[in-house]
Amino acid sequence: MTSKHITISLLLLGSILSSCNDKDKEFDASGTFEATETIVSAEANGKILALNINEGDILKEGQQIGYIDSTQLHLSKLQLMKNQKSILSGRPDINVQLQSLEREKASAISDRKRIEILVKGDVASQKQLDDANTKIRVLQSKIDAMKSSLSTTTSTLNEQGGGVGIQLQQIEDQLHKCNITSPVNGTVLTKYSNTYEMAAIGKPLYKIADLSTIILRAYITGNQLSQVKINQKVNVSVDDGKGGFKTTTGTISWINDKAEFTPKTIQTKDERANMVYAIKVKVANDGTYKIGMYGEIKFQ
Template identity: 25%
Template sequence: LFLRGAPERHVPFGRLRSPRGSRLARGDRTRRAFVKPNPLIVAPIALVLIASVALVVTRRGGGRDALFSGTVEATEARLGFVVPGRIESVRFREGDRVKAGEVMAVLDTVEAAARMGEAAARVDAASAALDEVVRGSRPEEIQQARAARDAAEQRQTDAQQDFDRTQELFKSGAVGQQSLDKAKNALDLAKSGLKQADESLHLVEQGPRRERVAAQRAQLGTAQAAREAARAQLANTTLRAPFDGVVTVRHHEPGEIVAAGSAVFSLMNPDDRWVRIYVSESRVGAVRTGQKVGITCDTFKGRRYDGEVVYISSEAEFTPKNVQTQEERVKLVYAVKVRVADDPRFDLKPGMPADVRLEPQAQ
């Protein structure tokens, strides 16, 4: 195509011309058939290649959308009486909604009310006794003590005079030793009586001792404690809802005898539901507490519920048997708790299978 010493000329491939029917012409037509492919054949192949690459990236990359299966769970409390007794009334059935503080069941209160009345009577008696001790002696009691002291003093005066006369007679020989001893004993007895009367008057005028008041106050405190215990027993015959919830199980009926702690109701808290999923070691690094996720379920197709990651286990565990994730073969997984943040219709019920989609986090 090029002659030695002649200037070079670049001829476009499409401009080359060959004699009709030559091999070069036939080869040119063949080359043009490969250069211009059919789009109807290439387009499906390209789509298949793109889908395959996307699937590989989704499965192997960290931080991409990932779908995990789990089960809806909820906080459920087993409610019962703290005292034994016979059930008098039960006011709710399965499926009923209750408000916090509502009475759900009541025990027979005859015995509890009787114990409460007895305890209250003991408190009244102890309180009256304490008041009497604190007030001290009445005026009439003080007057009686003073009169008794005056009488004892008069007896001592008379005994002293009698002893003096007997002693003079003994000195003159008019009476013997026996008469003198008798007068001496009478004087000693009168002195002892006066001393006791003085002490009694002093106590009456002084008022009660601190020790006695303290002892009486202690008795009153014991009676009051017994009354509070009886009141608590009476209050415990009423079963109230601890939170807003839905009755899932009614375990007993009116007339049945229940032991303390035996469940009468199972109450579920609809505001505290979550989905527990298990994330493999390769993906748990992309999960964060507070991360927003999407929740779906087969029962309500087309609906998406907002969720939030509230707990990530700090320890790995072996894959539970009921896990149905895309990575079931991974042996070690981490439990993740996803709270249901938006479900006002209460569509997601405990025990219902659900899927959680972990969306990528902004870096």
Template identity: 30%
Template sequence: MRKKAVVVVFVLLFIALSVLGDRYFNPSADLNTYSGTIEGTEIPVQPELGGKIVQLSVDEGQIIKEGDILAKLDDSQAKISLSIAQSQQLQAQAKLNDLLGGARAEEIRRLENMVTQAKANLAALEPNLHFEEENLANDQKLFDSGAISKQVLDAQQNKVDTLKAQYEGAQANVNAAQASLDQAQAGYTQPTIQAQKAAVDIAAQSVDNAELSLNKLTIKSPVGGQILYKNVQLGQVVNPGTTLVTILNPEDLWIKIYVPGAKLGQLKLGGTVSIVADAYPGKTFKGIIKYISNQAEFTPKNVQTKEERTTTVYAVKISITEGKDELKAGMPADVTLKE
């Protein structure tokens, strides 16, 4: 009997030591410690305008700074549009100057030359427009028969639309030049002068818009970070809103853990926590509680044991405030809440 009693005592002592040892050597066994994975905020970079990629300056894994050029889209048509807008601005200003100074014989001759040149520019654009419209009609037939892709058809449509815009701009130049000539020959009134001042303002706004569109074709990084994914290739034609690259912001690291409802009482926004990463055993980092879900959910099955998956928990987001130069996205870590 005494031997059995001694055996029982040793067994109970072994179990007690095992439990205490597990709590001491394994932080995850602590009821206030929760496991998670370090994550970083991913920022998709998307152009506001579409076009062909003519420069792609980064590769996956590359470290970049805010303002670095990531890519450039074909800006040839945008430069033409800007040139047209600038020409219209000059014409509008010249007309206003004529109105304010009175038309002289040499000014009338100059305006006549402007009309002639504007008509020549219009005539030069017309054959090219007709040619590209015929190509578009042929491409539409090929697309309907499945011989070409939608991307090829869209590219041809963009070319026709651009030429139409240039043609309409040239036609507007003819009309403006002719109107200027007519006004110079007929004489000017005060309402005409006021209307022309408004036309100068509108022309200036058109130049600003054209410059803005041109600048938008150079894609710059909104933040410093690391290129996580390169989603496109050089020469690819992209639409507005297409994700070109995805940037990982290493300054915004965080961990999401799942805490049982019974533990919510010891949590508050802005509260500090301790973080231990597997990559740095024995070293503790700090974090703060940025978000506590107000909606319960079942414990994710990849986080806890099968028996615990039926437990309802609340998602808690921890922002890492210390060790950003050491901790990396993807590292497993344990978060310990303060009692």
């Protein structure tokens, strides 16, 4: 090889090394993408009669995707409804119960008026009038006592019926929880249970995450900490598969106030610069970004 060829080769090698160094310096931080994952668990006991999801399905908040056998709960509800009806049907009709006494009182009042007229004409004695007044007072006392007794009975039965009503509300809540619905918008990441398997309260059914906004957890040094702040815009880049990068804008949503892998003794500025802090950057996801994918950050 001639000296000219050697010189050209060295220049090319130097150019490549310089390019590599520039690429390494192109970004301020790097990390991996993650998402807020939610593990949805069963809220009822019983056999899973339907669970219509597959990994990768996109679900809407409140969307029903299955249900757990609720036969026994339904039967319990019917029994409670009959019990409540039986209890409330035993409430007395106060007006009907008092009708006879009210008629007797009305007759006594009529008699008293007649006696008052006779007393004024000296045809009846004062004692007859006093007896008429006493009879009215006795009848009124009986009416008051019966009203009190019937009201107490009615109130007691209403309370018993209300207690059954609360039990019915509990059954309704349990029946509602037999319906398996998605608590959030998102993509099914993992399916843990299948149709016809037994479910128990707290047993995981599937894992879901909202991938419309994904998070890049990156790491910066202590020296870079002063360059970042919450809601700051940064450039986020990922490999485009063609030797280049796809870049978008993200927003810093969190900065850890504690360093990771902190040395036991921090004495010099250089040592402090080696401390690593985690930050989270929110990025709108058009489907490009996946959990676990590597990403790079450049401060704007």
